[in-house]
Amino acid sequence: MVTLQLTRVSARYGRQVIVQDITTPRFEGGQIVALLGPNAAGKSTLFRRILGLLKGDGEVAIAGTRSERPVAYMPQDTGATAVLTVYESVLLARMQGRNLRVQNDDLAQVERALTELNITALSDRDIGDLSGGQRQLVSAAQALVQEPDILMLDEPTSALDLNRQVNLLGVLRRLADERHMLILVALHDLGHALRYTDAAMVLENGRLITCGPTEEVITPALLREVYRVTGRIESCSRGQPQLIIEGAV
Amino acid sequence: MSTEPLAAEHAPEGRVFYRSQILRRQLILLALVAALFVSLCVDLALGPARYSLNEVISALFAPNSVSQQARVILWEIRMPTALMALVVGASLSVAGAQMQTILNNPLASPFTLGISAGASFGAALGLAFGVAIIPTAIEFVVPINAFLMAMVTAFLIHALSLKRGVTVETIVLLGIAMVFIFNSLMALIQFFASQQAVAAVVFWTMGSLTKATWPKFWLALGILIAVMPLLARHGWALTAMRFGDAKAESMGVNPRALRLEVLVLVSLLAAIAVAFVGTIGFIGLVGPHIARILLGEDQRFFLPGSALCGALILSVGSVISKSVIPGTIIPIGIITSLVGIPFFLFLVLNHKKASW
Incomplete structure (x- = not known):
């Protein structure tokens, strides 16, 4: 099964360091990992670093791959x-x-x-x-x-209507469960992250703020400090966590 | 979507359409080859001594069946010019097609990026003052000067494009700046040159196939034949470049390396073409756009299609240049601009689907 682990990873454009000192636990095939954070936090840069398109210190360790091109990346849409x-x-x-x-x-x-x-x-x-x-x-x-082992998607739902957002995330869930792909997905919708992802990494100003199981990562404190909004997480009738945003800080 | 099974479900209608599209494109390429052959025959038939198409075809496939005079005129005088039209047209069109592809800009061509203007300046130096940029035999001064300046221009544009923050739009603007610089230098040369030299420079810049000879043809053909497979092997990567650098990179393409390699190859094509026949504008712009409308941008068809469209346009231009005023061959560069651009506008404005 494919695994991915980042150890003290940095990424730079020329001499400018955009992302630094990112260390994660070992992610495995079958998991969906949300990459969260406000705009310009360094999410796309980290994707490009994992793909090998950017230079930087640290180690991107990928093991257990079966595909010729183990990592596929969907960048943000540019038309x-x-x-x-x-x-x-x-x-x-x-x-x-x-x-x-x-x-x-x-x-x-x-x-x-x-x-x-x-x-x-x-x-x-x-x-x-x-x-x-x-x-x-x-x-x-x-x-x-x-046919990658690791699929990275940069804000794949940003231009989709709600129906297609839910459908796409459902497809990703099936790909992870049935094909044992490791999926990294940058999302702005924390509700989707809570519902569809297993783990989450939160970036801010190029640094990893927190990383772990999604339910443990998305907290009222994170909403307040990183996203500058107030909100709470409640369990719905089916026991799934539900995000309720109350307002901007 | 989420209710669809994960197992592969064939979408026969998609594949059927794809296959029919491939077949249609193959037929279009064949039709272009046929049209090219007809145009070549008509081009050979026209001139001060007119021949019927039957005589031309006989001379092509059974040279001994026609008179010696016809054989000499068709094979020794007209054939190098007619074939040069095909090779130069193909070279300029392929150069334009790939410049448009790697710069992701519909206005890119050897003409608009200043490569033709650079070549003209090099040629003018030789024609007006006899200056050879590198020492060479007198009869090769003009083409070698033109070639060297075209390559210098291409590398200058590429070197500037490597600067941080330079986008593909900036590269096109750099090309336009090059055109203005070289045009100014040309004006300066004409200001200081003798009247006779000015006439030679002006005629050269009009572009004329009458400069063609067999050795020049073989050299231009050899370079075209050498470059085409080098471009073709990057077919998928070049097609991906039309999605922009970020998307191409995500598919495993190295846009910078590819851009450099292709720029060198297409500059070589453009430089050779311009060096041998002078400035022939718009083929590099019009040829690829027609190919794109007919064949789409899958490089497996777009690359040969661009070559065939460019060759056909210049060959038809050659026919027209001989037909407008009987007994006079109008410089082909004038014809391509006068006829090519309205035709191009007609195609673009009347085509329902976007061509870019």
Whole structure:
């Protein structure tokens, strides 16, 4: 089973250190880990550091991988104007690093990713004609089609309507449970984090504030000190924790 | 979504559409090849001595079946020019296509990035003052000067692009700045040069296929043949570049390394083309856009499609340049600008789907 552990990890752009001294417990396949924190906390930078796109001190230890490309990353949506269909766009992500000949297995994986995200109906649409939310799902399919052991998604629900948010997070839960993927997901919605993730890391100003089981991490104190809001966590009738925001500090 | 089973469920309609799209593109490429052959034949047939298409085809496939005079005119005089049109058109179009791809900008081309202007300046130095940037035989001074200045421009743009904070938009602005700088230098050369030299410079900058010879053709073809597979092997990565650097990186592409390699390769293509036939604008802009509309941006089709579209445009331009005024060959650069741009605007404005 895949594992990921960060030890005193820092990341820098040029000489500017953006993220520093991040140490986490060992995360395992089957877990969903929420990456939380306000804007500009360093979440995307940490993803890029784990992926090896940025330099820095410390160790990113990944073990137990089975895939050719063990880590797949879905960055935040920046729009796309390429004259490609959704099907081609997902195939493109699958084919990176491979030769130009497309095998039936590659097409099957594309269709699997599209099916899992329930966007097969978009297959023939041009990527440039999609809404932001649809593009975000295609972007998730592009990460999924790489069959990674570790899937990292940077704010994947930011442009989705509520129905699609819940559905996408449900898909991630199934991927973790059934395919034993380790999923790291940056979220702003702490309610979603409480409901769908097993562990959470909270970043602020490039430093790790706290890390542990999500229910233990998201507390009224965290809401007040990091998010500058007041709120409480209560158990709903089914015993699941529920976040109630009362107001800004 | 959450009720869907996790096991692979085939989406046959998606695959069927994809397959039909592939087939359609293969047929379009074949049609372009056929159109190119027709255009080549018409180009060969036209000139002071006119031949029928039958005679041209006979001369191509059974040279002994036509008169010696026809054989000499078609094979020795017209063929290098006609074939040069194909190779130069393909080279400029591929160069434009990949510049647009790696810079993610629809306005990028050898012309707009100043590479053609740099080459023109190098050529003008040779034509006006006989200055050779590196010592060489007198007949090669102009093309070698043009080539060197084109490469210098490309590397200058690339070096500036490596500076921190420089975006792809800035690179295009740098290219435009290069165009203005070289245009000013050209004006300065023309101010100091003799009247005869000014005429030579002006004619060179118009771009003309009549400069073509067999050795130049073989060299230009050799470079095109060498560069195409080097670009093709990056096909998936280049297609990914159209999603922007961050997305391409997330797919495992190294955008900076790829951009440098491709910039060098396409500058070579553009430099050779401009060095041998002068400044021929807009092919690098129009060719890729037509290919994009016809074939999309999957590089497996976009790359050969761009080459074929560029070759076809220049070949048709060559036909037009011979047909407008009987007995006179108008410089091809004038034709490509006059005919290419309205055609391009027509295509873009009448095409329902976005071409960028």
